[in-house]
Amino acid sequence: MRTAYRVETVRAAEAALMARLPDGALMQRAAAGLAGACATILGRVYGARVVVLAGSGDNGGDALYAGARLARRGAGVSAVLLGARAHEGGLAALTRAGGRVADDPFAVLARADLVLDGITGIGGRGGLRPDAVPVVRAARGSDAVVVAVDLPSGVAADTGAVDGEAVRADATVTFGAYKPGLLVDPAREYAGAVRLVDIGLGPHLPSVPELEALQHADVARLLPVPRVESDKYRRGVVGVVAGSARYPGAAVLAVAGALRGGAGAVRYVGPAGQAVLARYPETLVHAGPPGRAGRVQAWAIGPGLGDTPGVDEVLESDVPVLVDADGLRLLDPAAVRARTAPTLLTPHAGEAAALLGVARDDVEARRLDAVRELAARYGATVLLKGSTTLVADPRGDLPVRVNPTGTGWLATAGSGDVLSGLAGSLLAAGLAARDAASAAAYLHGLAARRAARGAPVAAHDVADALPGAWRDVIG
Numbered sequence: 001m002r003t004a005y006r007v008e009t010v011r012a013a014e015a016a017l018m019a020r021l022p023d024g025a026l027m028q029r030a031a032a033g034l035a036g037a038c039a040t041i042l043g044r045v046y047g048a049r050v051v052v053l054a055g056s057g058d059n060g061g062d063a064l065y066a067g068a069r070l071a072r073r074g075a076g077v078s079a080v081l082l083g084a085r086a087h088e089g090g091l092a093a094l095t096r097a098g099g100r101v102a103d104d105p106f107a108v109l110a111r112a113d114l115v116l117d118g119i120t121g122i123g124g125r126g127g128l129r130p131d132a133v134p135v136v137r138a139a140r141g142s143d144a145v146v147v148a149v150d151l152p153s154g155v156a157a158d159t160g161a162v163d164g165e166a167v168r169a170d171a172t173v174t175f176g177a178y179k180p181g182l183l184v185d186p187a188r189e190y191a192g193a194v195r196l197v198d199i200g201l202g203p204h205l206p207s208v209p210e211l212e213a214l215q216h217a218d219v220a221r222l223l224p225v226p227r228v229e230s231d232k233y234r235r236g237v238v239g240v241v242a243g244s245a246r247y248p249g250a251a252v253l254a255v256a257g258a259l260r261g262g263a264g265a266v267r268y269v270g271p272a273g274q275a276v277l278a279r280y281p282e283t284l285v286h287a288g289p290p291g292r293a294g295r296v297q298a299w300a301i302g303p304g305l306g307d308t309p310g311v312d313e314v315l316e317s318d319v320p321v322l323v324d325a326d327g328l329r330l331l332d333p334a335a336v337r338a339r340t341a342p343t344l345l346t347p348h349a350g351e352a353a354a355l356l357g358v359a360r361d362d363v364e365a366r367r368l369d370a371v372r373e374l375a376a377r378y379g380a381t382v383l384l385k386g387s388t389t390l391v392a393d394p395r396g397d398l399p400v401r402v403n404p405t406g407t408g409w410l411a412t413a414g415s416g417d418v419l420s421g422l423a424g425s426l427l428a429a430g431l432a433a434r435d436a437a438s439a440a441a442y443l444h445g446l447a448a449r450r451a452a453r454g455a456p457v458a459a460h461d462v463a464d465a466l467p468g469a470w471r472d473v474i475g
């Protein structure tokens with residue numbers, strides 16, 4: 001499990017740790033880790049040209065001390081000082097080690113092999129200030145590798161928002177703990193490859209993080225396994241209510257996901273039964289309505305539904321319900337809040353925006369806030385799809401889960417339908433809504449990577465790759 005903590009929490013842990021250490025020890029740990037990471041990136045430190053962009057706070061201090069360490073190993077290090085002052089100790093160390101303050105920032109940047117972005121870290125507010133913008137652009141425009149110190153300067157550590165201009169790093173070396181912005185877009189994209197340097201913060205961090213990202217072993221523990229006494233009903237039956245005369249394909253894709261999700265049987269309910277059977281003869285089909293289709297352990301409703309009724313009826317049931325796509329447009333918020341069995345809503349940014357009554361751009365800029373707000377408002381588990389898929393629980397004291405798998409190739413019509421079926425199937429197999437959502441997103445993203453391997457994929461390719469992804473996860 002990978003975890004991320006808010007700035008306030010990191011600062012409290014740092015204060016507790018610092019109280020037990022000599023002055024400056026923590027910064028030296030950070031600088032040593034940073035210099036080591038830079039040495040790995042450079043390959044050869046001796047003779048390398050390094051530029052340190054130093055802001056006025058401790059983030060600049062880390063960068064200057066790391067610059068000093070690289071200078072002692074034979075790198076030519078120049079500092080570009082941004083802001084009213086520079087970290088005194090860091091600048092003195094750099095000078096003592098043979099580094100110097102650049103007379104012409106643009107000249108040194110044009111020849112740099114590596115640029116350290118130490119403008120702002122967790123103390124940064126808003127985007128880059130105007131004096132930093134041309135310098136950062138010159139760094140990005142050069143051939144140098146740009147390494148962000150703790151965080152890319154200009155991104156919001158707690159939300160992942162990027163208001164204004166920010167550093168686009170090739171790599172980020174972060175200290176003590178991941179911050180949410182390093183795992184959530186849009187900021188995540190600015191961070192490049194993220195490396196965590198241990199500075200001893202672990203024992204001082206609370207047990208519940210702000211965010212958590214599951215890994216293979218975590219997902220493997222969640223996935224259902226048939227037992228000797230299992231039969232298809234005990235494994236769970238998932239009811240899929242999807243598709244319409246206009247969009248029969250959505251029904252086929254949702255069923256395709258559901259068949260690979262661990263339920264023992266898939267019951268399709270709706271007008272696209274023929275199309276479903278033509279592709280998946282193992283499906284139990286029923287024309288509807290859902291209440292007459294027979295018992296299920298969970299419903300997944302919504303993909304390609306058009307205006308077909310059924311959402312109200314499904315929400316009245318006493319089993320877990322997943323609502324996606326058109327179902328989200330048709331649902332009555334009061335009916336969701338009144339439910340006693342779990343509800344899982346799976347909007348993309350546009351659907352989330354409609355549910356919240358805000359603009360789509362607002363959701364994309366602040367995904368973490370949006371998913372939490374939706375979960376609280378609807379009293380439901382919410383899986384917010386997109387470049388960073390997030391899962392929030394209505395219980396606000398649980399960490400939001402961020403999905404680490406996936407690929408931009410998943411942004412293809414119908415892939416969300418596969419995800420709905422898959423997550424619905426995991427619900428029917430008995431997983432809690434939060435686990436079903438995060439395990440489904442994980443497998444779905446992994447399947448897409450396996451299917452794509454750098455080339456475009458269709459939604460049904462993703463469904464076909466799910467058993468392989470499942471095998472990867474359980475090892």
Ligand SMILES: NC(=O)C1=CN([C@@H]2O[C@H](COP(=O)(O)OP(=O)(O)OC[C@H]3O[C@@H](n4cnc5c(N)ncnc54)[C@H](O)[C@@H]3O)[C@@H](O)[C@H]2O)[C@@H](O)CC1
Nearest residue numbers: 014027030056057058059120121122123124125127129150
């Ligand atoms: N607290 C600690 O014990 C440790 C802190 N460390 C480093 O210290 C950093 C935090 O240091 P600080 O609290 O001094 O804060 P920062 O250095 O992150 O930023 C604060 C400074 O930047 C200025 N600033 C704020 N927003 C700005 C903007 N948009 N553009 C330009 N300047 C801006 C502020 O006026 C202030 O001088 C961490 O990110 C990490 O790099 C590490 O050395 C590890 C130990």
Ligand SMILES: Nc1ncnc2c1ncn2[C@@H]1O[C@H](COP(=O)(O)OP(=O)(O)O)[C@@H](O)[C@H]1O
Nearest residue numbers: 348385386387407408410411413414415416417
């Ligand atoms: N930029 C992106 N990077 C990675 N995954 C993405 C991106 N955009 C969308 N996705 C994923 O692709 C799927 C698309 O689902 P959705 O928006 O419901 O499309 P559809 O309704 O056509 O099936 C979701 O799993 C989503 O997380």
Ligand SMILES: [K+]
Nearest residue numbers: 120149151153
């Ligand atoms: K930085």
